[in-house]
Amino acid sequence: MIADVYIELKEGVTDPEGEATKKALKLLGFNNVKSVSTRKVFRIEIDENDKEKAEEEIRQMCEKLLANPVIQKYRINWIS
Amino acid sequence: MGDMSDNVNVEDIKIAVLRIEGTNCEDETVRALRNLGVFAEAVHLKQFYSDMIKEKEKRNMKDYSGIVFPGGFSAGDYVRAGAIFSARVKSVLREDLEEFIRQGYPVLGICNGFQILVELGALPGFDEDKPLAETPEMVLAINNSNRFECRQSLLKHENRGKCIFTKDLGVKVVMYPVAHAEGKVTFPSTAEGVYIDRLVENDQIVFRYVDDKGSYAGYPWNPNGSVYNIAGICNIKGNVFGLMPHPERAFFSWNHLDYPNKTALDEYGDGKIIFQSMIDYIRRL
Numbered sequence: 001m002i003a004d005v006y007i008e009l010k011e012g013v014t015d016p017e018g019e020a021t022k023k024a025l026k027l028l029g030f031n032n033v034k035s036v037s038t039r040k041v042f043r044i045e046i047d048e049n050d051k052e053k054a055e056e057e058i059r060q061m062c063e064k065l066l067a068n069p070v071i072q073k074y075r076i077n078w079i080s
Numbered sequence: 081m082g083d084m085s086d087n088v089n090v091e092d093i094k095i096a097v098l099r100i101e102g103t104n105c106e107d108e109t110v111r112a113l114r115n116l117g118v119f120a121e122a123v124h125l126k127q128f129y130s131d132m133i134k135e136k137e138k139r140n141m142k143d144y145s146g147i148v149f150p151g152g153f154s155a156g157d158y159v160r161a162g163a164i165f166s167a168r169v170k171s172v173l174r175e176d177l178e179e180f181i182r183q184g185y186p187v188l189g190i191c192n193g194f195q196i197l198v199e200l201g202a203l204p205g206f207d208e209d210k211p212l213a214e215t216p217e218m219v220l221a222i223n224n225s226n227r228f229e230c231r232q233s234l235l236k237h238e239n240r241g242k243c244i245f246t247k248d249l250g251v252k253v254v255m256y257p258v259a260h261a262e263g264k265v266t267f268p269s270t271a272e273g274v275y276i277d278r279l280v281e282n283d284q285i286v287f288r289y290v291d292d293k294g295s296y297a298g299y300p301w302n303p304n305g306s307v308y309n310i311a312g313i314c315n316i317k318g319n320v321f322g323l324m325p326h327p328e329r330a331f332f333s334w335n336h337l338d339y340p341n342k343t344a345l346d347e348y349g350d351g352k353i354i355f356q357s358m359i360d361y362i363r364r365l
Binding site: 010012013014016017019020063064065066068069070071 | 159160163164167170199215216217218219221222223224225226266267268269305
């Protein structure tokens with residue numbers, strides 16, 4: 001199975017990379033840009049056919065390495 | 081703690097500066113420690129656990145009485161700064177490191193090393209019996225400027241005696257350079273005040289960024305936007321210390337910007353005290 005794991009900043013956490021990108025886009029004349037935020041995606045292929053088990057395993061991965069719970073949250077999107 | 085007469089000889093003290101791919105401050109850190117008379121060496125993490133290395137390269141954490149996590153960009157800062165180094169330590173050395181800290185041996189993390197200690201849950205380190213928290217309780221987030229901030233920084237020492245690395249420093253402002261893109265001390269937003277009160281109460285705040293008048297100030301004096309201007313903290317026991325600025329880059333007087341004017345007569349710069357205090361503490365262990 002293949003999952004896209006999105007690591008995103010929690011509500012209210014400043015996103016300097018997003019802010020800087022927004023500023024640059026405005027400078028380029030994209031005046032309609034209202035906000036820009038960043039996220040990181042890991043595409044993980046996992047040798048497991050049971051979706052529930054696979055999801056649990058990915059949650060563990062997020063908690064142990066991929067996300068720092070102080071400022072980040074994660075979301076799983078199954079590709080196949 | 082032994083009696084003063086039990087002091088170990090300084091040349092018998094062994095300190096490991098841990099490296100993996102991407103660390104890049106191990107040489108100057110080893111040099112600073114060796115300059116003060118101890119045996120220090122850069123040890124690749126694999127030397128502690130791998131069977132794929134030569135016998136003479138094998139090392140055991142128990143043979144050292146101090147550990148430093150140096151600066152750099154371990155594992156390319158992938159995932160988050162320090163996250164991969166920390167995951168590797170947790171997977172193979174968690175118990176050894178916990179025992180090391182519990183026994184009171186000193187652990188120092190500089191810059192990327194601080195990020196590693198935070199990801200390990202060793203800092204803020206509120207629980208003496210469980211030196212590595214299950215999940216991280218703070219993070220060194222991307223600087224507010226969204227840039228790599230590389231310059232001298234002024235740090236006010238505020239520790240009241242808990243941190244073994246700054247015991248003899250007193251209330252003083254020192255100058256160490258910063259060089260990082262992810263150094264903003266951040267606690268869970270819903271409990272920020274609680275964390276800071278607790279750190280102050282426990283005497284775990286060590287350094288705070290100040291301006292040239294010694295007052296707490298915003299950017300650029302606070303290079304990253306750290307809450308409460310925090311530059312360095314120690315754990316509840318005072319034997320684990322992490323800071324973003326680099327004391328090893330201010331070890332000799334000639335490392336200082338004002339050299340040779342102000343400090344010409346001294347061999348050492350502001351950074352020496354951190355390493356000297358670490359060694360003095362080990363001698364009394």
